[in-house]
Amino acid sequence: MELKEILSRLHSKKLYYSNNEEFAEMQLDSMKKLYEFNNTYPWEMEKREKLLKEMFAEVGENCYIEPPLRANWGGKNVHLGKTVYANFNLTLVDDTDIYIGDNVLIAPNVVITTGTHPIHPEIRRKQGQYSVSVRIGNNVWIGASSVILPGVTIGDNTVIGAGSVVTKDIPAGVVAFGNPCKVFRKIDKKDYEYYYKQMKVDIE
Numbered sequence: 001m002e003l004k005e006i007l008s009r010l011h012s013k014k015l016y017y018s019n020n021e022e023f024a025e026m027q028l029d030s031m032k033k034l035y036e037f038n039n040t041y042p043w044e045m046e047k048r049e050k051l052l053k054e055m056f057a058e059v060g061e062n063c064y065i066e067p068p069l070r071a072n073w074g075g076k077n078v079h080l081g082k083t084v085y086a087n088f089n090l091t092l093v094d095d096t097d098i099y100i101g102d103n104v105l106i107a108p109n110v111v112i113t114t115g116t117h118p119i120h121p122e123i124r125r126k127q128g129q130y131s132v133s134v135r136i137g138n139n140v141w142i143g144a145s146s147v148i149l150p151g152v153t154i155g156d157n158t159v160i161g162a163g164s165v166v167t168k169d170i171p172a173g174v175v176a177f178g179n180p181c182k183v184f185r186k187i188d189k190k191d192y193e194y195y196y197k198q199m200k201v202d203i204e
Contacts, residue, residue: 010131011077011096015118019127027073034074038067056080060102065090072115081138086110096131101138107162112136112148137172146181157187 001017003026009016018024037051048067053059055075060082071078071092078094081102090106092098093113114131117124132151136142140154143162148154153169160166161177161184170176176183195201 011133013130013132015123015128015130017127018129030074030076031071032074034069034071038069040067052080057097060084077114087144095129097133099133099135101136101140101156103139104136105141107142107144107146109145110142110148111146114150116150143177159187 001020003020003022006016006018006020006023033051033055037048037055040048040051048065049063052063052065052075055071056078057076058079060080062083063080063085065084065086066088068088069075069086069090069092071094073094075092075094077097078092079097079099081100081104083102084100084104084106086106087108089109091111091113093111093115095115098112098114112134114134115129116132117129120128134148134150135153136148137154137156137158139157140160141158142148142154142160143164145162146160146164146166148160148166152166154160154166155170155172155174157173158170159175160170160181161175163179164177164181165179166176166181168180170181170183173187174183175185175187193201
């Protein structure tokens, strides 16, 4: 498949073949700054911030990602809102757009992927794939070792429990967890009064 056709299909959910040399070179080139980012010293905060803004499609104020970061396209198709924090070992399969809202917390070892493959064995054998965007709302917390699959939308204020595999959309204002991830309950008044068992919230 020619490069022009691959690029026309890449962000439209259409199937494409990824075994084009020019396409592979483009992807490799986009990862150069990612390598530099992952090899910064812990005290080089300004350098990290500068690199993120160069790597990602959008980066809001006060965003921080703890290296190491893995990303198929070096973050090229990732859009961050304001005050996003991601802990160690975030993996972004950013073949197409990943949208992350404001005030999002991402725990260690989270995977957010837009890229996937058809079940059709012959197309898959020839390196066929397709990509579907992921959207994460404002004020979401994603627990450690969770996996967010292609096409998923997560609503505002929602908490995704550790170890979840999110295969379908999750609404706003809920606690959800599991494999597959399912809504456990709505966030309610008790969550504003107690933060852990019978421990009361004592700060504003």
